[in-house]
Amino acid sequence: MLDKLKHITTFIFDVDGVLTDGNILVTENGEQWRTFNTKDGYAMQLAIKKGYNICVISGGTSQGILKRLNGLGINDIFLGIHHKKNIFDTYIKTKHLQPKEIVFVGDDVPDLAPMLQVGLAVCPADAVQEIKEISHYISPYKGGAGVARDIIEKILKIQDKWLDNNPDAGDGGKF
Amino acid sequence: MLDKLKHITTFIFDVDGVLTDGNILVTENGEQWRTFNTKDGYAMQLAIKKGYNICVISGGTSQGILKRLNGLGINDIFLGIHHKKNIFDTYIKTKHLQPKEIVFVGDDVPDLAPMLQVGLAVCPADAVQEIKEISHYISPYKGGAGVARDIIEKILKIQDKWLDNNPDAGDGGKF
Amino acid sequence: MLDKLKHITTFIFDVDGVLTDGNILVTENGEQWRTFNTKDGYAMQLAIKKGYNICVISGGTSQGILKRLNGLGINDIFLGIHHKKNIFDTYIKTKHLQPKEIVFVGDDVPDLAPMLQVGLAVCPADAVQEIKEISHYISPYKGGAGVARDIIEKILKIQDKWLDNNPDAGDGGKF
Amino acid sequence: MLDKLKHITTFIFDVDGVLTDGNILVTENGEQWRTFNTKDGYAMQLAIKKGYNICVISGGTSQGILKRLNGLGINDIFLGIHHKKNIFDTYIKTKHLQPKEIVFVGDDVPDLAPMLQVGLAVCPADAVQEIKEISHYISPYKGGAGVARDIIEKILKIQDKWLDNNPDAGDGGKF
Numbered sequence: 001m002l003d004k005l006k007h008i009t010t011f012i013f014d015v016d017g018v019l020t021d022g023n024i025l026v027t028e029n030g031e032q033w034r035t036f037n038t039k040d041g042y043a044m045q046l047a048i049k050k051g052y053n054i055c056v057i058s059g060g061t062s063q064g065i066l067k068r069l070n071g072l073g074i075n076d077i078f079l080g081i082h083h084k085k086n087i088f089d090t091y092i093k094t095k096h097l098q099p100k101e102i103v104f105v106g107d108d109v110p111d112l113a114p115m116l117q118v119g120l121a122v123c124p125a126d127a128v129q130e131i132k133e134i135s136h137y138i139s140p141y142k143g144g145a146g147v148a149r150d151i152i153e154k155i156l157k158i159q160d161k162w163l164d165n166n167p168d169a170g171d172g173g174k175f
Numbered sequence: 176m177l178d179k180l181k182h183i184t185t186f187i188f189d190v191d192g193v194l195t196d197g198n199i200l201v202t203e204n205g206e207q208w209r210t211f212n213t214k215d216g217y218a219m220q221l222a223i224k225k226g227y228n229i230c231v232i233s234g235g236t237s238q239g240i241l242k243r244l245n246g247l248g249i250n251d252i253f254l255g256i257h258h259k260k261n262i263f264d265t266y267i268k269t270k271h272l273q274p275k276e277i278v279f280v281g282d283d284v285p286d287l288a289p290m291l292q293v294g295l296a297v298c299p300a301d302a303v304q305e306i307k308e309i310s311h312y313i314s315p316y317k318g319g320a321g322v323a324r325d326i327i328e329k330i331l332k333i334q335d336k337w338l339d340n341n342p343d344a345g346d347g348g349k350f
Numbered sequence: 351m352l353d354k355l356k357h358i359t360t361f362i363f364d365v366d367g368v369l370t371d372g373n374i375l376v377t378e379n380g381e382q383w384r385t386f387n388t389k390d391g392y393a394m395q396l397a398i399k400k401g402y403n404i405c406v407i408s409g410g411t412s413q414g415i416l417k418r419l420n421g422l423g424i425n426d427i428f429l430g431i432h433h434k435k436n437i438f439d440t441y442i443k444t445k446h447l448q449p450k451e452i453v454f455v456g457d458d459v460p461d462l463a464p465m466l467q468v469g470l471a472v473c474p475a476d477a478v479q480e481i482k483e484i485s486h487y488i489s490p491y492k493g494g495a496g497v498a499r500d501i502i503e504k505i506l507k508i509q510d511k512w513l514d515n516n517p518d519a520g521d522g523g524k525f
Numbered sequence: 526m527l528d529k530l531k532h533i534t535t536f537i538f539d540v541d542g543v544l545t546d547g548n549i550l551v552t553e554n555g556e557q558w559r560t561f562n563t564k565d566g567y568a569m570q571l572a573i574k575k576g577y578n579i580c581v582i583s584g585g586t587s588q589g590i591l592k593r594l595n596g597l598g599i600n601d602i603f604l605g606i607h608h609k610k611n612i613f614d615t616y617i618k619t620k621h622l623q624p625k626e627i628v629f630v631g632d633d634v635p636d637l638a639p640m641l642q643v644g645l646a647v648c649p650a651d652a653v654q655e656i657k658e659i660s661h662y663i664s665p666y667k668g669g670a671g672v673a674r675d676i677i678e679k680i681l682k683i684q685d686k687w688l689d690n691n692p693d694a695g696d697g698g699k700f
Contacts, residue, residue: 016213023319024213028206030242031553038541038549039653042633067555108217109338128214144548163634191388198494199388203381205417283392284513303389305513366563373669374563378556380592458567459688478564 001137004120005158009101011047012088012114013148015058015065017107018124021144024060032062037144041072043152048073050161055091057084059110085113105151107131107143122151176312179295180333184276186222187263187289188323190233190240192282193299196319207237212319216247218327223248225336230266232259234285260288280326282306282318297326351487354470355508359451361397362438362464363498365408365415367457368474371494382412387494391422393502398423400511405441407434409460435463455501457481457493472501526662529645530683534626536572537613537639538673540583540590542632543649546669557587562669566597568677573598575686580616582609584635610638630676632656632668647676 016022019040025033048054055076056069062079069077078087092102100119104111107127115121115134123135124147132138139147156162191197194215200208223229230251231244237254244252253262267277275294279286282302290296290309298310299322307313314322331337366372369390375383398404405426406419412429419427428437442452450469454461457477465471465484473485474497482488489497506512541547544565550558573579580601581594587604594602603612617627625644629636632652640646640659648660649672657663664672681687 022213023210024216024243025200025208025210025550026239026243027208027553028202028237028239030239030246032243033550033552035548035550038547039633041549042635062553064551064553064555068549068551068557071555108214110217197388198385199391199418200375200383200385201414201418202383203377203412203414205414205421207418283389285392372563373560374566374593375550375558375560376589376593377558378552378587378589380589380596382593458564460567 002158004100004136005155007100008052008103008120008155008159010053010055010095010097010103011148011152011155012055012057012091012102012104012118014084014106014108014111015056015060017127017143018105019056019144019148021142022107022126023144031064032060033064034060034062034068035144036068037146037149039146040144040148043149043156044074045072046162047152047156050156052156053095053097057081057087057091057114082110084110085117088114088117103151103155105147122147177333179275179311180330182275183227183278183295183330183334185228185230185270185272185278186323186327186330187230187232187266187277187279187293189259189281189283189286190231190235192302192318193280194231194319194323196317197282197301198319206239207235208239209235209237209243210319211243212321212324214321215319215323218324218331219249220247221337222327222331225331227331228270228272232256232262232266232289257285259285260292263289263292278326278330280322297322352508354450354486355505357450358402358453358470358505358509360403360405360445360447360453361394361498361502361505362405362407362441362452362454362468364434364456364458364461365406365410367477367493368455369406369494369498371492372457372476373494381414382410383414384410384412384418385494386418387496387499389496390494390498393499393506394424395422396512397502397506400506402506403445403447407431407437407441407464432460434460435467438464438467453501453505455497472497527683529625529661530680532625533577533628533645533680533684535578535580535620535622535628536569536673536677536680537580537582537616537627537629537643539609539631539633539636540581540585542652542668543630544581544669544673546667547632547651548669556589557585558589559585559587559593560669561593562671562674564671565669565673568674568681569599570597571687572677572681575681577681578620578622582606582612582616582639607635609635610642613639613642628676628680630672647672 013019020034054074057078066077081087099117102118103120103122104115104118105122106115107124121135122137123131124139124143126142139150141147141150188194195209229249232253241252256262274292277293278295278297279290279293280297281290282299296310297312298306299314299318301317314325316322316325363369370384404424407428416427431437452468453470453472454465454468455472456465457474459480471485472487473481474489474493476492489500491497491500538544545559579599582603591602606612627643628645628647629640629643630647631640632649634655646660647662648656649664649668651667664675666672666675
């Protein structure tokens, strides 16, 4: 596990159940609003600043996802994706990435195929059984409750990129 | 119980306290917004694709319910229903359904009468006492936290319809 | 306690922390949206139909509170009330109520004065210490999670008004 | 600890993870809505009335924060602050405050620098490890679930400003 953490350059996240708790607030006209976590957000914006790739692949299509993630500095965002393996293959080819460089964080069946391809498969504590069984690391945090923060912090710390021993170093505000 | 699962062709769900946690967010102009679960949604759209009937009967009237469920491929939706037994009787007659084909998932007193008529009565872990007493199966999941996923997955698995041993088979995206 | 339940004709509820979990969702333009519970709602509309008085006294001023409660059939609603004792005194005088007829459900310091005046003072499991100390009954349910349902159901059952042994009797839909 | 409480005249709060649970509801057009706690609100408006300074420093920029806090009587609000130490230094200089007069309540890395400067550093039960390690007091309450109420109540009680033995004294309504 420790060895796997050292090679990571790229984070790929599912949205529902990973960056959120899996709940969707549906408005009267059918918009789907999601709830994001600021501790996750702090870690994500810091990882971007430190030069890591962050990619998000979701079956959802709401503009709210895009706006939230853009605000954190994330631009590799693929929404409305029903077959995640295809877009995953295209992404790693375009970026010239090796499997051992990639951590994929997913929680449900549509995440299964790409999670089988990466060096480090991670899931939240409340992922479905099929995903838990193939994950290298099951975070103690649930979806939307810090699983992204947990894995980013672990990787940046082992690579000496977390705060650089300077409390203000990563201080880019919360999101 | 296992035998009951084998005959199911039709899922009937209450909304508040079953597909949601029973909470309603009330806007300043009185709209009632509900929160739905993506793990439930994944199972519901898969069941529809596999040919099962999914019917929803709710006392609520919000258009948000309709839009969310339509998005999952569900069209048999009855809102603003105060006497669920009547609409239930009409529905099973129109669809030529036998009681043993039907699972009804409810959590509160208005669900009692139709739940007494079906082959398999199911409730979430936080249903009221009157409903727990007449349920054949009390899910370990609370309303809005996976009770629909739990019962759909159980039935599709026992009927060999869950993912067909192909991780991508049910990959219709999350909702 | 059982004896106290028998004399109740009138329910008075605080809103924040009693009919809700105490949280307020603040919109970009400063509106305050609250989340209500459908199991509470079922009990409240039933109590109204059975002829009980339900009165709500809140420091909040949002129209959402009014619209939600009106939808349940509740019309004795006092919002923006900073000194609850005054409006409480006026209400019981106008309605010619005796203290022993009244249950007041509150959770925080502004509820203290009227709770000291009623026959039955009730609070949710997560009320503040000052309120717990003067309550006759501390519900096992938290605010917004069924405390109103709990006390209404207890009182209607002991007075033989809960469902009349007819599952459809109270079936006025959920709210 | 008790001695530290006696000297406090000024409360400084972070927002995300302190006055909220750290979650942000993102609307379709990218607005970020937060959920605040009424028990916290009661304590904050009371502290203002009793003459304490309350200052809020947040990386967030939403107008909802401003409107919520203004409604409680709080006017020293600094939003969009990425380097909290700078604004903290300016604030205490302008107000002529000594470190021992100040309690700072924070939960994450951006709060670290100013928390090292104050007489009393406080964090919620779910703060990150770096913050817990430098806090003088870790509240048993999580962010958004009463940590502000907890510390305000403790300080006002030890300074004999909490309710003045008069239940109606602080009765300025809930927020």
